[in-house]
Amino acid sequence: xxxxxxxxxxxxxxxxxMERDPRxxxxxxxxxxxxxxxxxxxxxxxxxxxxxxxxxxLAEAGIVGTAIGMALRGYRPVCEIQFNxxxxxxxxxxxxxxxxxxxRSRGRLSVPVVLRIPSGGGIGSVEHHSExxxxxxxxxxxxxxxxxxxxxxxxxxxxxxxxxxxxxxFLEPERRYWEKGDVDVDLAPGQVAPLxxxxxxxxxxxxxxxxxxxTVRLALDAAAAAAEDGTRLEVVDLRSISxxxxxxxxxxxxxxxxxxxxxxxxxxxxxxxxxxxxIQESCFYSxxxxxxxxxxxxxxxPAARVEEHYLPTVDRVLDAVEQALAA
Amino acid sequence: xxxxxxxxxxxxxAPQEAQYPQDPAAAQPMVQxxxxxxxxxxxxxxxxxxxxxxxxxxxxxxxxxxxxxxxxEALQRQGQLGLWPGxxxxxxxxVGAGRATRRQDQVFPSYRDxxxxxxxxxDPLHILxxxxxxxxxxxxxxxxxxxxxxxxxxxxxxxxVGYAMGVQxxxxxxxxxxxxxxxxxxxxxxxxxxxxxxxxxxxxxxxYQAPVVFFCQNNxxxxxxxxxxxxxxxxxxxxxxxxxxxxxxxxxxVLAVLAVTRAAMDRARAGGGPTFIEAFTYRMGxxxxxxxxxxYRSAAEVDAWREKDPIDRFRTHLxxxxxxxxxxxxxxxxxxxxxxxxxxxxxxxxxxxxxxxMFEHAYAEPHPQVLAERDEFLAxxxxxxxxxxxxxxxxx
Numbered sequence: 001x002x003x004x005x006x007x008x009x010x011x012x013x014x015x016x017x018m019e020r021d022p023r024x025x026x027x028x029x030x031x032x033x034x035x036x037x038x039x040x041x042x043x044x045x046x047x048x049x050x051x052x053x054x055x056x057x058l059a060e061a062g063i064v065g066t067a068i069g070m071a072l073r074g075y076r077p078v079c080e081i082q083f084n085x086x087x088x089x090x091x092x093x094x095x096x097x098x099x100x101x102x103x104r105s106r107g108r109l110s111v112p113v114v115l116r117i118p119s120g121g122g123i124g125s126v127e128h129h130s131e132x133x134x135x136x137x138x139x140x141x142x143x144x145x146x147x148x149x150x151x152x153x154x155x156x157x158x159x160x161x162x163x164x165x166x167x168x169x170f171l172e173p174e175r176r177y178w179e180k181g182d183v184d185v186d187l188a189p190g191q192v193a194p195l196x197x198x199x200x201x202x203x204x205x206x207x208x209x210x211x212x213x214x215t216v217r218l219a220l221d222a223a224a225a226a227a228e229d230g231t232r233l234e235v236v237d238l239r240s241i242s243x244x245x246x247x248x249x250x251x252x253x254x255x256x257x258x259x260x261x262x263x264x265x266x267x268x269x270x271x272x273x274x275x276x277x278x279i280q281e282s283c284f285y286s287x288x289x290x291x292x293x294x295x296x297x298x299x300x301x302p303a304a305r306v307e308e309h310y311l312p313t314v315d316r317v318l319d320a321v322e323q324a325l326a327a
Numbered sequence: 328x329x330x331x332x333x334x335x336x337x338x339x340x341a342p343q344e345a346q347y348p349q350d351p352a353a354a355q356p357m358v359q360x361x362x363x364x365x366x367x368x369x370x371x372x373x374x375x376x377x378x379x380x381x382x383x384x385x386x387x388x389x390x391x392x393x394x395x396x397x398x399x400e401a402l403q404r405q406g407q408l409g410l411w412p413g414x415x416x417x418x419x420x421x422v423g424a425g426r427a428t429r430r431q432d433q434v435f436p437s438y439r440d441x442x443x444x445x446x447x448x449x450d451p452l453h454i455l456x457x458x459x460x461x462x463x464x465x466x467x468x469x470x471x472x473x474x475x476x477x478x479x480x481x482x483x484x485x486x487x488v489g490y491a492m493g494v495q496x497x498x499x500x501x502x503x504x505x506x507x508x509x510x511x512x513x514x515x516x517x518x519x520x521x522x523x524x525x526x527x528x529x530x531x532x533x534x535y536q537a538p539v540v541f542f543c544q545n546n547x548x549x550x551x552x553x554x555x556x557x558x559x560x561x562x563x564x565x566x567x568x569x570x571x572x573x574x575x576x577x578x579x580x581v582l583a584v585l586a587v588t589r590a591a592m593d594r595a596r597a598g599g600g601p602t603f604i605e606a607f608t609y610r611m612g613x614x615x616x617x618x619x620x621x622x623y624r625s626a627a628e629v630d631a632w633r634e635k636d637p638i639d640r641f642r643t644h645l646x647x648x649x650x651x652x653x654x655x656x657x658x659x660x661x662x663x664x665x666x667x668x669x670x671x672x673x674x675x676x677x678x679x680x681x682x683x684x685m686f687e688h689a690y691a692e693p694h695p696q697v698l699a700e701r702d703e704f705l706a707x708x709x710x711x712x713x714x715x716x717x718x719x720x721x722x723x
Contacts, residue, residue, distance in 0.1 A: 051496060057534055062485055062527040069489020072474075075496070092524070096479045097486060104463040104475050107688035141689050141697075165691035243694045
């Protein structure tokens with residue numbers, strides 16, 4: 001068991017993948033000598049060389065487009081997109097090429113590219129640095145979208161993403177990079193939880209909180225606060241947005257009868273909408289209250305001095321729980 | 328550049344003429360080995376020395392490519408194809424460049440590059456299956472070295488550069504082993520040069536000195552927009568900004584295109600880096616079978632280019648050289664007829680895919696939501712079939 005911050009755990013996971021498979025390459029802006037703007041790739045260029053850790057020109061379409069070509073040649077590129085809002089210059093390559101090449105070639109072409117994207121806000125940053133674009137990519141057939149919330153998952157999920165034959169968007173909870181946690185680095189492959197399996201982090205019987213990425217910590221805090229008032233909340237960490245582990249969520253909701261989804265992204269047409277729809281389909285007769293969603297508003301991400309009012313908070317989560325319990 | 332920008336405002340009602348470059352010679356001398364009358368010229372840098380059978384093979388490739396175009400257009404009119412983007416007029420460019428690739432090279436085409444596909448030895452019925460709507464990819468890219476057609480303009484260029492970077496990493500460049508050294512060629516048109524991704528690809532290839540050739544077929548028209556709407560400067564000059572050599576070649580001269588592309592591919596395979604080729608040609612037909620070029624270009628312009636027909640030109644040359652006689656022509660015509668018959672018969676026999684196969688290749692690894700949708704689809708399909716049978720039974 002090793003204790004490390006989430007950012008460090010991703011770094012260690014990348015290192016392990018690169019040591020295991022010489023076809024694994026890292027590509028991105030400032031990821032070499034600087035180690036990336038969040039230092040996630042710190043030291044990797046020094047140890048693996050410039051041929052495997054490529055400082056690229058400043059062009060996101062170029063990063064993803066050339067990564068596709070390298071993957072077609074048999075490499076396994078892991079691209080760092082510097083900030084969430086800067087993924088959009090690459091949107092064309094991601095949605096028209098990366099997501100579709102396998103289907104277009106009837107399975108003859110594989111594009112095992114991983115896109116690492118710092119996601120979410122709460123770091124007091126400028127525009128385009130705090131967005132949560134998961135729904136855009138989850139809505140694109142052909143892509144997988146995952147997001148770890150802990151150091152342990154960060155370490156293993158980045159390696160599982162690299163090993164996947166499909167393109168994976170690996171969303172890194174930006175404001176949690178520095179949070180420390182235990183990583184069991186000695187697990188055998190069969191002992192690691194499957195990449196797309198949700199996990200119950202805290203058991204409870206009164207209502208289920210579903211969260212992913214940066215809101216998992218928030219959900220746990222809310223559950224702890226609720227416990228002081230005698231309300232027992234179950235917390236499910238989704239871990240994967242596409243595919244979605246509906247079964248784990250449904251099993252929880254069948255016991256609790258109530259569901260609150262917590263996300264940073266705008267609620268409107270967000271991941272919570274899909275979860276709510278699927279849960280009402282599969283758990284209609286178990287639901288004691290309408291599914292509630294807590295998240296960002298349908299607005300461009302606001303300026304840093306007001307982001308605390310935009311992002312979900314423990315209070316907003318508990319309000320939603322209260323409404324669900326009152327129904 | 329400033330002169331062009333300061334020119335008279337464009338009258339939107341006036342018919343647009345393809346007028347770029349007003350004088351190609353003002354930009355860079357155009358490499359030509361056959362003049363428009365089919366007379367062989369020499370060039371100080373670019374030469375090819377081909378055996379008679381190789382020359383006749385080029386003619387054959389061009390004749391069959393044109394036949395593919397003619398037949399496919401007819402098949403579209405008959406409802407056998409959904410759409411057909413024609414290649415007529417671009418035979419020399421596509422065959423010349425196509426014949427410059429080796430087995431180990433990789434090709435990233437756009438969607439009109441049927442000559443490039445044929446040059447890889449791919450059955451043309453695979454092209455027809457794409458435009459018949461049977462599948463999006465057609466041929467097997469892994470065994471043919473031919474990436475699927477890319478319909479998003481310029482989107483194949485960056486993957487081509489990335490592939491070339493992979494070739495570089497594999498050490499398949501500059502070894503001197505002709506069977507190992509590899510290059511990548513990507514085909515695109517004049518319209519594609521306006522895309523940001525095209526600029527990124529040129530720059531990227533140059534920064535990494537990737538073994539890739541950018542083969543631009545300037546066919547003068549991006550659907551209805553003349554090349555003057557895409558660029559104020561000759562297209563090959565775009566390469567200068569990324570520090571890459573560029574060649575302007577007569578795209579209706581199969582020998583010149585072959586010579587120039589071979590040299591560029593050799594340079595890339597040897598580790599010399601990327602090259603930009605502008606093949607100056609003309610789209611004789613419509614953009615696709617859904618287009619009506621009479622709305623935006625003059626018959627006089629098309630007639631003027633018909634005079635420069637790449638196949639007629641090469642034929643004249645071969646005749647003058649005594650390599651082509653009536654007997655050859657008759658044999659070629661018979662081969663072309665048989666080729667056409669095979670297309671006509673073959674396209675009708677391409678089976679429609681099993682509808683459920685659409686669920687098969689979205690993901691390599693299981694995706695529970697897709698699997699569930701597949702099951703729902705199958706159940707609904709079966710039930711609707713059953714209901715239809717019952718209805719039919721009840722009516723009788």
